[in-house]
Amino acid sequence: MSTGTGLLKGLGVTLSTMTRRSITQQYPDVKPELPPRSRGVIALLEENCTSCMLCARECPDWCIYIDSHKEVVPAPEEGGRERTRNVLDRFAIDFSLCMYCGICIDVCPFDALFWSPEFEYSEFDIRDMTHEKGRLGQWMPTVPPPPALDPSAAESKELQNARKKSAPRPSETTADDARE
């Protein structure tokens, strides 16, 4: 009687599911716990941006708008050469076009763009989905810190270099010797 056992099994599945707790989260009341690297919105750290346009050019759907102008920086000492630097006038991401691929964040050589897990920025007008640099900067405090390294992982290159530069050779501890 395979039919009969199948029918009973079906009843058993639904009954045991009923006794288990539902995993439903009542979203507007209970905020979801998103993993720290969730792709919610892109935050801009304006000070780091050099208007190099790499992000705008790599963006597959051209949703990043950058305007900038050059400013002349006077020479630091008499007789020196004047330098120019880029000043960011406009940095905007149109989130109605963005497909959240994250390429802009990957290509940014100056760590000016970051993923933030915030996602509640829907609008009634599609034009409001374009976040200018002020709005993009407001997302910065919501960017989570990078996850801690694995305890047995090698020290990051930046830390190694900093340590080598700051500490002269003889004073290195035995623990560091043992690791090398």
Add this chain to the structure above:
Amino acid sequence: MTDVLEAALRLIVVFGAFLLLPLLVGQLEHKVMAHMQSRVGPMYAGGFHGWAQLVADGVKFAQKEDVVPASADPVIYRLAPALALVPYFVAMVALPVGPGLVGQDVDAGVFFVLAVMGVGVIGTLMAGWASANKYSLLGAVRQASQLLAYELPFVLAAASVVMAAGTLSFTGIVEAWQPWWLIWQLPAAVVFFVAGLAELNRPPFDMPVADAEIIFGPYTEYTGLRFALFLLAEYVGIILLCFLTTLLFLGGWQGPFGDTWLWTLLKAGALAFVVIWLRVSYPRLRADQLQKLSWQLLIPVALLQLLVTGVVMVAW
């Protein structure tokens, strides 16, 4: 004068149950089905776990426009929901809940209730025909064929327990009932319950309203309160089926710790849970499977049960 008053009072109580119990079953269905599907169901209406969801649904239905299709037969179309619902109320009047707790005790209660319940289907047929919609008509015809197939085992199974008790009165059957009948009348009980589900179009026998195939069968064109009346009829039907099964096969108000109407409600409630449970667990049967189940399994089993009941009655 007191007779009239008492009759009126009983009718009012039955009417209250007629309106309240389907809501309870509906809410139970919302929640049980949700949890069986790893959901939580309605949570907001009324505040506590969405207890007022069906009240909110009722208000919504009342606000909707009552549309009659241009090519429909307006009189029949408007009359159909009433005809689907009223017989269930009439049947409910004759169902006892406890000793003496009955709208109107009818001597041939089983006969009366089964006959009246059969009328309710005509409302569905009228709805399907009068809607002037091919899906409605298909649904109505499916309903008719389903009724033909399942009325027979339904009545045969009831006849078995009527034979065993030697009476057509519900009170008489419950009083004659003994616990060992649970085994003796088990096939009849299963046949009765399954055939009853099929008569009510409950899943897995909801072929007449199969939404993936024919939208909502005979009820496709209905809106607003008339649609709500059809839904109400379905849930009153569940109540009726559960009470009928309780009274005929599970001993009604008999139970340990004294005979009380609480037992009837408890048993009927458990059966209502089973109705919902079956709905969640099984997919819809196909038309031919539906006919096969009735003619090749339920009816032979019901006839065999009649034979067994007869032999036991004579040999006892």
